[in-house]
Amino acid sequence: MVDQFLEYVEKHQNDFIERLRKAVAIPSVSSDPNRRQDVFRMSEFLIDELKALDAINVETRDPGQQDFHGTPLPLPPIVLATVGNDPAKKTILVYGHYDVQPALMEDGWDTDPFTLVEDEQHRLLGRGSSDDKGPVLGWINVVEAHKSLGLEMPVNLKFCLEGMEESGSEGLEPIIHEEADKYFKDVDSVCISDNYWLGTTKPCLTYGLRGVSYFHLTVQGPARDLHSGVFGGTVHEPMTDLFALMSKLVTPDGKILVPGIYDQVRPLTDTEEKTYDNLAFEMHELHDAVGSAINIHDSVRHVLQHRWRHPSLSLHGVEGAFYNPGDKTVVPARVVGKFSIRTVPDMELDKVTELVTKYVNDEFKKLNSKNTMKIVCSHAGNHWLASPEHWSYVAAAKAVERVYKVKPDLTREGGSIPITLTFQDALKRNVLLLPMGRGDDGAHSINEKLDRSNYVEGTKLLGTYLYEIAAAKPE
Numbered sequence: 001m002v003d004q005f006l007e008y009v010e011k012h013q014n015d016f017i018e019r020l021r022k023a024v025a026i027p028s029v030s031s032d033p034n035r036r037q038d039v040f041r042m043s044e045f046l047i048d049e050l051k052a053l054d055a056i057n058v059e060t061r062d063p064g065q066q067d068f069h070g071t072p073l074p075l076p077p078i079v080l081a082t083v084g085n086d087p088a089k090k091t092i093l094v095y096g097h098y099d100v101q102p103a104l105m106e107d108g109w110d111t112d113p114f115t116l117v118e119d120e121q122h123r124l125l126g127r128g129s130s131d132d133k134g135p136v137l138g139w140i141n142v143v144e145a146h147k148s149l150g151l152e153m154p155v156n157l158k159f160c161l162e163g164m165e166e167s168g169s170e171g172l173e174p175i176i177h178e179e180a181d182k183y184f185k186d187v188d189s190v191c192i193s194d195n196y197w198l199g200t201t202k203p204c205l206t207y208g209l210r211g212v213s214y215f216h217l218t219v220q221g222p223a224r225d226l227h228s229g230v231f232g233g234t235v236h237e238p239m240t241d242l243f244a245l246m247s248k249l250v251t252p253d254g255k256i257l258v259p260g261i262y263d264q265v266r267p268l269t270d271t272e273e274k275t276y277d278n279l280a281f282e283m284h285e286l287h288d289a290v291g292s293a294i295n296i297h298d299s300v301r302h303v304l305q306h307r308w309r310h311p312s313l314s315l316h317g318v319e320g321a322f323y324n325p326g327d328k329t330v331v332p333a334r335v336v337g338k339f340s341i342r343t344v345p346d347m348e349l350d351k352v353t354e355l356v357t358k359y360v361n362d363e364f365k366k367l368n369s370k371n372t373m374k375i376v377c378s379h380a381g382n383h384w385l386a387s388p389e390h391w392s393y394v395a396a397a398k399a400v401e402r403v404y405k406v407k408p409d410l411t412r413e414g415g416s417i418p419i420t421l422t423f424q425d426a427l428k429r430n431v432l433l434l435p436m437g438r439g440d441d442g443a444h445s446i447n448e449k450l451d452r453s454n455y456v457e458g459t460k461l462l463g464t465y466l467y468e469i470a471a472a473k474p475e
């Protein structure tokens with residue numbers, strides 16, 4: 001049966017790409033309130049796709065409203081769908097997200113980010129192609145293949161798709177707790193395809209994620225923007241204060257300057273050190289993915305340790321700053337600096353917020369500025385580690401060998417999927433991360449892509465994984 005499935009995927013790849021084209025065309029940017037309708041539209045697209053495939057019980061849950069700077073904004077629905085409910089079969093919960101990061105032509109895209117383009121190297125370019133519309137549609141392609149072939153699914157599948165992952169998964173956590181004994185009751189294991197291979201050639205299974213704590217640092221001064229010729233040198237400028245503070249957060253070689261931030265980081269043991277031996281990753285792959293040889297660390301081992309098991313602090317942007325072309329001589333009245341800290345075992349989110357808040361307040365006092373400053377943590381999600389010995393990982397490794405003819409690497413991931421730990425804790429089930437895309441896909445960046453082969457072979461992998469689960473001996 002698996003052969004019939006694999007053949008179907010191979011034959012129908014162009015139809016699957018059309019499905020991805022329709023999804024990418026919906027600019028479901030969760031962080032932009034002007035795009036919220038599009039995030040809703042994306043949920044409707046998925047609901048229609050699932051209903052068309054006879055997914056029984058396509059349902060939604062309403063996560064309520066978001067407080068967007070004092071304005072209530074409806075949160076997009078959690079889409080739940082069940083395919084099969086045979087008590088003799090295992091039930092796998094599939095989580096994914098249908099929102100995307102922002103994307104504008106002026107960021108430097110070579111093509112319109114919301115028009116899927118296949119280039120000469122068979123790369124499918126478009127926002128969300130890899131993160132995470134391609135993988136979500138991969139699961140739907142698996143269901144379509146079975147329906148069209150008249151094949152029974154090897155396992156029961158449950159979907160949980162959200163539209164706020166890129167903005168901290170707001171509203172999802174309470175729903176998972178509420179539904180733990182209802183919708184999620186029969187789930188045996190959870191699978192998430194929302195990260196990337198380490199490099200460009202070898203698939204991997206992922207058992208760890210860093211957490212993320214995101215901060216907004218606001219400095220407010222004059223009542224309105226000012227002429228820098230008239231007022232420059234006579235008033236405390238918000239942007240000057242902000243840059244002074246932002247420059248005290250992290251050194252150019254990546255050391256976080258917030259006192260105490262490293263205190264909770266779990267020490268590296270010899271056993272853990274060995275997990276960095278023989279991984280399929282070379283320095284040139286970092287250079288290729290980044291597009292430049294700007295590595296801080298000289299060995300691959302240290303690159304990966306700093307991606308997976310050490311915290312990092314990144315500066316993201318400044319809201320309210322002048323950023324257009326030209327030479328406007330303005331003093332912005334209010335600026336908001338955005339930065340985040342990727343957190344690792346055993347850092348605690350509350351402790352991180354406490355340390356950052358205290359440090360930024362102390363540093364602001366030292367500026368002797370008459371402006372006002374406020375620091376808030378806008379969203380935070382925990383780090384996660386799983387047991388890669390679980391039967392779900394064993395099945396996934398067999399599926400990789402079958403589809404790709406290689407043994408997968410076991411990796412951790414530097415990015416964050418805030419809800420992963422909630423699934424593990426609330427459902428008390430193992431979670432597997434089974435990535436579809438490559439390390440150079442450019443998720444969150446310009447020219448995001450998913451290679452055609454990753455989409456097609458990745459769809460085969462997801463389906464084969466379900467067959468390997470069904471074939472596994474009962475525990």
Ligand SMILES: C[C@H](N)C(=O)N[C@@H](Cc1c[nH]cn1)C(=O)O
Pocket residue numbers: 131132165166167168194195212214414415416417418443
């Ligand atoms: C790894 C996943 N595909 C991803 O991109 N996650 C985001 C989650 C996030 C949290 N705040 C904003 N986005 C990430 O790691 O940045």
Ligand SMILES: [Zn+2]
Pocket residue numbers: 101131166443444
């Ligand atoms: Zn993302």
Ligand SMILES: [Zn+2]
Pocket residue numbers: 097131132165194
């Ligand atoms: Zn994602």
